[in-house]
Amino acid sequence: xxxxxxxxxxxxxxxxxxxxxxxxxxxxxxxxxxxxxxxxxxxxxxxxxxxxxxxxxxxxxxxxxxxxxxxxxxxxxxxxxxxxxxxxxxxxxxxxxxxxxxxxxxxxxxxxxxxxxxxxxxxxxxxxxxxxxxxxxxxxxxxxxxxxxxxxxxxxxxxxxxxxxxxxxxxxxxxxxxxxxxxxxxxxxxxxxxxxxxxxxxxxxxxxxxxxxxxxxxxxxxxxxxxxxxxxxxxxxxxxxxxxxxxxxxxxxxxxxxxxxxxxxxxxxxxxxxxxxxxxxxxxxxxxxxxxxxxxxxxxxxxxxxxxxxxxxxxxxxxxxxxxxxxxxxxxxxxxxxxxxxxxxxxxxxxxxxxxxxxxxxxxxxxxxxxxxxxxxxxxxxxxxxxxxxxxxxxxxxxxxxxxxxxxxxxxxxxxxxxxxxxxxxxxxxxxxx
Amino acid sequence: xxxxxxxxxxxxxxxxxxxxxxxxxxxxxxxxxxxxxxxxxxxxxxxxxxxxxxxxxxxxxxxxxxxxxxxxxxxxxxxxxxxxxxxxxxxxxxxxxxxxxxxxxxxxxxxxxxxxxxxxxxxxxxxxxxxxxxxxxxxxxxxxxxxxxxxxxxxxxxxxxxxxxxxxxxxxxxxxxxxxxxxxxxxxxxxxxxxxxxxxxxxxxxxxxxxxxxxxxxxxxxxxxxxxxxxxxxxxxxxxxxxxxxxxxxxxxxxxxxxxxxxxxxxxxxxxxxxxxxxxxxxxxxxxxxxxxxxxxxxxxxxxxxxxxxxxxxxxxxxxxxxxxxxxxxxxxxxxxxxxxxxxxxxxxxxxxxxxxxxxxxxxxxxxxxxxxxxxxxxxxxxxxxxxxxxxxxxxxxxxxxxxxxxxxxxxxxxxxxxxxxxxxxxxxxxxxx
Numbered sequence: 001x002x003x004x005x006x007x008x009x010x011x012x013x014x015x016x017x018x019x020x021x022x023x024x025x026x027x028x029x030x031x032x033x034x035x036x037x038x039x040x041x042x043x044x045x046x047x048x049x050x051x052x053x054x055x056x057x058x059x060x061x062x063x064x065x066x067x068x069x070x071x072x073x074x075x076x077x078x079x080x081x082x083x084x085x086x087x088x089x090x091x092x093x094x095x096x097x098x099x100x101x102x103x104x105x106x107x108x109x110x111x112x113x114x115x116x117x118x119x120x121x122x123x124x125x126x127x128x129x130x131x132x133x134x135x136x137x138x139x140x141x142x143x144x145x146x147x148x149x150x151x152x153x154x155x156x157x158x159x160x161x162x163x164x165x166x167x168x169x170x171x172x173x174x175x176x177x178x179x180x181x182x183x184x185x186x187x188x189x190x191x192x193x194x195x196x197x198x199x200x201x202x203x204x205x206x207x208x209x210x211x212x213x214x215x216x217x218x219x220x221x222x223x224x225x226x227x228x229x230x231x232x233x234x235x236x237x238x239x240x241x242x243x244x245x246x247x248x249x250x251x252x253x254x255x256x257x258x259x260x261x262x263x264x265x266x267x268x269x270x271x272x273x274x275x276x277x278x279x280x281x282x283x284x285x286x287x288x289x290x291x292x293x294x295x296x297x298x299x300x301x302x303x304x305x306x307x308x309x310x311x312x313x314x315x316x317x318x319x320x321x322x323x324x325x326x327x328x329x330x331x332x333x334x335x336x337x338x339x340x341x342x343x344x345x346x347x348x349x350x351x352x353x354x355x356x357x358x359x360x361x362x363x364x365x366x367x368x369x370x371x372x373x374x375x376x377x378x379x380x381x382x383x384x385x386x387x388x389x390x391x392x393x394x395x396x397x398x399x400x401x402x403x404x405x406x407x408x409x410x411x412x413x414x415x416x417x418x419x420x421x422x423x424x425x426x427x428x429x430x431x432x433x434x
Numbered sequence: 435x436x437x438x439x440x441x442x443x444x445x446x447x448x449x450x451x452x453x454x455x456x457x458x459x460x461x462x463x464x465x466x467x468x469x470x471x472x473x474x475x476x477x478x479x480x481x482x483x484x485x486x487x488x489x490x491x492x493x494x495x496x497x498x499x500x501x502x503x504x505x506x507x508x509x510x511x512x513x514x515x516x517x518x519x520x521x522x523x524x525x526x527x528x529x530x531x532x533x534x535x536x537x538x539x540x541x542x543x544x545x546x547x548x549x550x551x552x553x554x555x556x557x558x559x560x561x562x563x564x565x566x567x568x569x570x571x572x573x574x575x576x577x578x579x580x581x582x583x584x585x586x587x588x589x590x591x592x593x594x595x596x597x598x599x600x601x602x603x604x605x606x607x608x609x610x611x612x613x614x615x616x617x618x619x620x621x622x623x624x625x626x627x628x629x630x631x632x633x634x635x636x637x638x639x640x641x642x643x644x645x646x647x648x649x650x651x652x653x654x655x656x657x658x659x660x661x662x663x664x665x666x667x668x669x670x671x672x673x674x675x676x677x678x679x680x681x682x683x684x685x686x687x688x689x690x691x692x693x694x695x696x697x698x699x700x701x702x703x704x705x706x707x708x709x710x711x712x713x714x715x716x717x718x719x720x721x722x723x724x725x726x727x728x729x730x731x732x733x734x735x736x737x738x739x740x741x742x743x744x745x746x747x748x749x750x751x752x753x754x755x756x757x758x759x760x761x762x763x764x765x766x767x768x769x770x771x772x773x774x775x776x777x778x779x780x781x782x783x784x785x786x787x788x789x790x791x792x793x794x795x796x797x798x799x800x801x802x803x804x805x806x807x808x809x810x811x812x813x814x815x816x817x818x819x820x821x822x823x824x825x826x827x828x829x830x831x832x833x834x835x836x837x838x839x840x841x842x843x844x845x846x847x848x849x850x851x852x853x854x855x856x857x858x859x860x861x862x863x864x865x866x867x868x
Contacts, residue, residue, distance in 0.1 A: 001739030002482045002518050004475065005506060010519050011473030013533070020471055032794040034801035034819070036770060037454055039445030041438065041552055042476065042508070042538060043496075048436045062477075064498035067542045072439060074476070074508075084436050085444050094818040096805050099447070104476060108501045118475055129805035133783065137804055144794075253787040305435030336470060349567065353687040360466040360578075367468035370571055371530050371563035384528040385468070 007109075007117025018332040019120075019318060022149065022325070023102050026122040026316060029145040033137060035100035035124055040081045042104075046071040048080045052272070052303070060107040074106040078123040078315065079272070079300065086127050087306035095128030095309075114289075114319045121292075125313030130298060132243060135276045135312050136250030138294055142280065142314050143256035149321075150330035153283070156291065159263030160278040162244045163295070165229060166267060168236030169220055173213050180208040189221065189267035221264040229264075240275070247276050274298040276312070287323045292316040339364040339389065339427060341382035345375055346395030351418060355391060355403075362426040382408065389429055391421075405430050441543075441551025452766040453554075453752060456583065456759070457536050460556040460750060463579040467571060469534035469558055474515045476538075480505040482514045486706070486737070494541040508540040512557040512749065513706070513734065520561050521740035529562030529743075548723075548753045555726075559747030564732060566677060569710045569746050570684030572728055576714065576748050577690035583755075584764035587717070590725065593697030594712040596678045597729070599663060600701060602670030603654055607647050614642040623655065623701035655698040663698075674709070681710050708732045710746070721757045726750040773798040773823065773861060775816035779809055780829030785852060789825060789837075796860040816842065823863055825855075839864050 004010060011019060027037070046063045062074035075081055082099060102122040111117065124141055126134045139158060146156055166189060167182045174180050188203035195203075204214035220229055230241040244262070251257050260278075268277040277295030282288075294314025301309035325331040340359055344352045352368055359366045367385060369378050382390050392404040392413075403421060406413035407430035414434045422428050438444060445453060461471070480497045496508035509515055516533060536556040545551065558575055560568045573592060580590055600623060601616045608614050622637035629637075638648035654663055664675040678696070685691050694712075702711040711729030716722075728748025735743035759765040774793055778786045786802055793800045801819060803812050816824050826838035826847075837855060840847035841864035850867045859866055 001521065002479055002514075004518070004522070005477055005479065005500075005504065006502075008475035008477060009473070010475065010522070012519070012523065012527075013470035013472060016471045016473050019473065028797065031799055032797060034772060034799055036447035037450045038447060039443070039450050039453065041442035041444065042540070043439055043442060043552070045436055045439065062500065066439075066496065068440075070439065080436075084438070085446070087435065088438070088444070089446065093446075094815055098801075106476070118477070126804065131804055131806050133802075133806075134804045137802075250783070250787075253784050255787075255791050338468060349684070350687050353684070353689075357689050363462065363466060365465055365468055367532075368567075368571075370560065370565055370568045372565050372567075381528055 005117075007111040009116060009118065013336055014334040017336060018334045019322075021332040022318065022321065023120075023122065025148045026145050027100060027102060029148050030100040030122070030124050030141060032144075033098070033141045035098045035141070038082065038085065038099045038101050040075070040078065040085070040101060040103065042074060043072045044075050044081060044084075046073040048084070049073055049076060052080050052083075052300075056269075057107070060109050062106045062108055076105055076107045078103070078105070078121065079125075079297070079313070080304075082123070082125055082127075083300050083304045083306070083311075086301055086309060087304045090301075090306050090309070096134065097127040098125075099127075100124045114323050116319060120318040121315045122318075123313065123315045125311060127301065127309050127311045130275075130296075130310035132246035133250045134310075135247045135296060136254055138312050138314050139247070139251050139260060139278065140254035140256045142292075142294065142316065143259045145316065146259075146280075147256075149325060151325070151328055153258045155283055155328045155330075156259065156280055156324065157283045158260045158278045158280055159266040160244070160248070160260050160276065161262070161264050161266040161268075162240045162276050163267070163273050164236050164240035164275060165233070165244065165264060166221075168233050168240055169217060169229065170209075172232060172234045172237060173217050173220075174209060177208065182207075183271055185209065185217075186267050187269060189265060190269045192265050192267075224262050224264050226262065244276060268293055268295055272297045272300050272303075278314075280316075282324050282327060284327070286327050287320070289320065291320045291324050336385050337365065338367060338382075338385045338387040340366045340391055341378070341385065341387035341389075342366065342368040342391045342393060343375065343378045343382065344369045344393050348393040348395055348398055351398060351403075352391075352393040355393065355421060358422050359427070362422075364427050393418075405433050407431070439551075441545040443550060443552065447770055448768040451770060452768045453756075455766040456752065456755065457554075457556065459582045460579050461534060461536060463582050464534040464556070464558050464575060466578075467532070467575050469532045469575070472516065472519065472533045472535050474509070474512065474519070474535060474537065476508060477506045478509050478515060478518075480507040482518070483507055483510060486514050486517075486734075490703075491541070494543050496540045496542055510539055510541045512537070512539070512555065513559075513731070513747070514738075516557070516559055516561075517734050517738045517740070517745075520735055520743060521738045524735075524740050524743070530568065531561040532559075533561075534558045548757045550753060554752040555749045556752075557747065557749045559745060561735065561743050561745045564709075564730075564744035566680035566710075567684045568744075569681040569730060570688055572746050572748050573681070573685050573694060573712065574688035574690045576726075576728065576750065577693045579750065580693075580714075581690075583759060585759070585762055587692045589717055589762045589764075590693065590714055590758065591717045592694045592712045592714055593700040594678070594682070594694050594710065595696070595698050595700040595702075596674045596710050597701070597707050598670050598674035598709060599667070599678065599698060600655075602667050602674055603651060603663065604643075606666060606668045606671060607651050607654075608643060611642065616641075617705055619643065619651075620701050621703060623699060624703045626699050626701075658696045658698050660696065678710060702727055702729055706731045706734050706737075712748075714750075716758050716761060718761070720761050721754070723754065725754045725758050770819050771799065772801060772816075772819045772821040774800045774825055775812070775819065775821035775823075776800065776802040776825045776827060777809065777812045777816065778803045778827050782827040782829055782832055785832060785837075786825075786827040789827070789855060792856055793861070796856075798861050827852075839867050841865070 185207035275296035279290040279293040296312040298310040390406040402415040619641035709730035713724040713727040730746040732744040824840040836849040
């Protein structure tokens with residue numbers, strides 16, 4: 001009668017169980033690194049995105065006027081919101097500020113595989129330190145999170161680059177030609193893998209490079225030899241190479257060096273990045289698009305009216321991450337788990353609810369008949385929710401002060417004295433009572 | 435530079451920590467009862483609320499047209515969405531369907547204490563059974579959740595009523611006068627405690643009752659004597675009284691009878707309720723408004739084009755719940771917790787990160803210096819994040835292969851051999867190593 005909106009999704013319990021497990025792993029990993037959860041509003045002033053968002057986002061906003069005439073937008077990304085929050089309390093917050101949050105975002109775009117109009121990301125950011133170990137900690141969090149999901153070095157790789165190497169090389173190669181549109185050239189690099197070579201060179205020449213300059217620039221990016229690049233480049237490049245090396249050394253200390261490769265053709269599309277940037281790719285190439293990315297954005301907080309505050313972050317999205325996990329066979333099983341189903345036969349509810357109550361105290365998932373159904377219907381339901389153990393509380397058994405404990409996996413069952421169950425066990429199974 | 439929107443909130447980590455604990459308790463309790471998490475979209479078609487929502491909701495919608503010209507709304511409540519989801523998969527879903535979800539909702543209304551334009555609720559619903567034990571399970575879930583939050587019978591009470599008793603009594607008293615507007619009369623009962631008696635009687639007479647009828651009706655509601663009411667009322671009332679008694683008996687079996695009182699002046703405002711309804715109140719009266727409510731809505735799924743599917747649910751809201759918890763002194767402390775801060779002095783990062791890595795494997799929250807700060811600045815930061823233990827990794831100590839373990843509570847500290855730490859301990863403290 002009513003249809004769900006296109007690009008929006010309903011998550012029924014089996015799928016939601018898997019998604020929740022993945023979100024929990026991302027958030028638990030963030031907690032281990034000392035990232036703290038923040039809660040953020042769904043609506044912000046539209047002007048914030050008009051001013052701050054990169055190319056392509058403004059056209060995709062879910063923007064409207066509220067009943068008070070305010071121009072508001074369903075947030076398309078988290079970074080402007082957390083930047084606003086940092087500026088709002090910059091005196092009170094002790095630095096470094098380390099925040100995590102998982103929430104939905106909205107963009108009105110074409111719906112395709114792994115891309116929806118409502119999509120979930122876990123944003124992890126550090127504010128207030130330019131130290132290379134902060135960049136490394138972001139990379140280490142991301143690598144550990146994927147490792148905790150069951151992915152290995154043969155499943156994924158982080159392609160690590162540096163915005164100042166790209167912009168410094170552009171300046172060196174063009175002899176600081178002021179007519180070069182550095183942002184446009186970097187956006188061209190970001191598109192490099194997705195477009196034809198001729199188009200790529202066209203974008204670079206549009207940005208002001210000569211054909212030869214474009215060729216040398218691309219040669220340097222693809223060699224990815226930091227020694228050579230440090231020799232060719234200006235001071236900006238030398239400093240950036242040193243910074244990138246420090247980040248990679250810290251990444252080694254943090255035990256995730258094996259996941260990180262230098263890849264100067266990685267650029268990230270958003271304009272606000274300033275230093276190290278990286279993207280996560282499927283190491284097998286089967287998932288062809290970037291899974292997620294991150295990087296340093298040292299100027300954004302100041303542009304929001306705050307004190308100069310360096311920042312670095314990463315934002316794994318659940319939809320592309322699920323494609324990678326499914327390809328690697330580590331996406332959690334999409335099915336329910338249930339510790340106990342308590343099956344009642346006849347008027348045995350007082351006893352059955354007493355048992356349910358005692359088992360629930362120990363955090364077990366316990367369902368009981370709440371629809372007055374037949375033995376067979378209850379057994380079918382217990383099976384549908386993957387109950388591990390069924391406790392049959394029948395009138396006849398109770399005449400002998402007994403109940404039946406059935407292991408749903410093996411089908412084995414046994415009777416036990418009703419008063420002794422669950423007894424001292426937190427989560428007694430058939431094996432415990434037989 | 436950019437302001438947060440009125441009625442929307444930023445949750446910084448200390449407050450978010452407390453909120454997350456409360457949400458976890460609500461959801462863990464729901465899981466123990468076998469409720470399964472669903473994920474739902476933020477936007478739905480506006481028409482759904484125009485057709486289905488009760489008085490007062492339609493004017494408060496955040497409704498707009500998307501770029502494709504669809505009339506869409508930020509969801510103001512969950513019930514229509516889950517009703518749509520049940521109808522969409524009614525053949526595939528095994529019944530009873532037991533769902534839980536915590537998420538934000540939006541209503542453009544006056545901002546006041548405990549009421550915001552963006553607010554969070556945990557919705558818990560059962561579809562597919564009219565059995566009184568289902569109503570009782572909803573009440574038991576709610577009572578257990580509050581108990582798990584640390585609240586007791588002297589903190590809260592559930593005022594339990596029955597829509598069919600109210601409507602049946604109206605029919606009996608007015609001799610089935612077809613001109614009586616039953617819904618309007620029930621809405622009058624819902625407002626009873628919030629308005630003057632004269633206004634209340636005015637609303638009842640507006641609904642078609644004579645002054646004497648209004649008086650008798652109110653007398654019956656306030657006596658709340660089910661025996662007397664069963665005698666006075668028609669068959670609908672008799673059946674409803676029996677149903678209410680069965681629910682209360684099942685509530686006793688589930689161990690939460692002490693929290694439930696019959697209160698026929700409780701009505702719930704929304705039109706779609708059909709059977710048992712209830713509201714949770716602060717037992718001390720200090721929080722004067724209803725904390726949350728719930729009830730049975732057996733006709734809604736059918737009105738969404740589904741097969742007849744009885745339903746019952748409850749939806750605690752986090753904002754009013756926080757008022758009750760704060761009044762009772764059980765709102766979680768709004769501060770961060772940190773297991774370890776690893777303080778580095780000099781060039782000791784390789785060792786420090788090795789220790790951090792090993793401690794993180796055991797799910798400890800571990801922060802390390804990522805801003806190259808002085809000893810004092812690091813100690814101040816460790817204090818600001820409430821670190822329990824600080825591990826000082828200093829160059830001089832390392833010359834003797836030692837590190838220092840400091841208990842931040844007592845200030846006691848001791849040195850230990852660096853290679854022996856953390857050793858076999860999952861979470862070694864000063865007490866473990868001294």
